[in-house]
Amino acid sequence: MKKKLVIHQTDTIRRKVYNHLREQILRGEYEPHERLFETRISEEIGVSRTPIREALHNLELEGLIECLPKVGYVVKPISEEEVAEICELRGLVEALAARWASEKARDKLVAELQKNIAASEKKLEQGAARAFVELDAQFHEIIARLSGSKRLLELAQTLRHHMLRYRIQSIYATYNVFRAIEGHKGILAAIKNGDKDEIELAIRTHLEQSKKDILRYALKEDENLAARKSSNQSNS
Structure with a gap:
């Protein structure tokens, strides 16, 4: 189980969620080809789906994940x-x-x-x-x-x-x-x-x-x- 994300009031939720997911991908906690479900991530780290959706979009722009037709977001395999x-x-x-x-x-x-x-x-x-x-x-x-x-x-x-x-x-x-x-x-x-x-x-x-x-x-x-x-x- 992925650990919950602790967010203080002074933090920007979108930035914290993005950095948290990015760090987990970079450290291999999400494997190549692994699907990323908004609902599951929301439950695991304890935040709403909106900042998760935005974080996933930004991670796609960065090239760490990709959105596949009829599949959704997956961690990009090693190229x-x-x-x-x-x-x-x-x-x-x-x-x-x-x-x-x-x-x-x-x-x-x-x-x-x-x-x-x-x-x-x-x-x-x-x-x-x-x-x-x-x-x-x-x-x-x-x-x-x-x-x-x-x-x-x-x-x-x-x-x-x-x-x-x-x-x-x-x-x-x-x-x-x-x-x-x-x-x-x-x-x-x-x-x-x-x-x-x-x-x-x-x-x-x-x-x-x-x-x-x-x-x-x-x-x-x-x-x-x-x-x-x-x-x-x-x-x-």
Whole structure:
């Protein structure tokens, strides 16, 4: 059961409902292809259907869900083209952010990234793959934040949020966590060397591996989903 949404009087209900549903989709609490029913969501989170209807419309405009004829709203499945596009854009944005951060605050950048990697390795040793998701986000957040550009930070955050609903599922496998940490180490090494081309290559290599992990997981999940649907139809 989805948790109820707590809305204070000072909050805008429409904004809170939208952010709440968006966060649940991004974190995979609603699976790809899953239908979204206004009535059920209304009962689950404790608000009327009007702000839910508006939130669903906005989520469709954002590309997180789609409205199918005779079906209604469903969570959009993973798109290979979308994942590739996001990774390509992230490569451009984060390479620039890393270069600027390295130029403006290299010592602080190196120190914070080293601390993040150490914490990530500790989580890996503990087998806490789920906890790594937040540390993975923090690693890239550090680079964007220390670039000193508010606009670049906003761009990086937007792209990472779109990637989150794919990444948060694929990262659960321990071998994916290990590869992600190795990718972070490669980025850190390039930043230490101060070579702009090496930094861009390290980031692009890391994001290319992330794309492969996501698509591998997506294909497996689509197969599992199809198998579950077939089994349910056979049993009905």
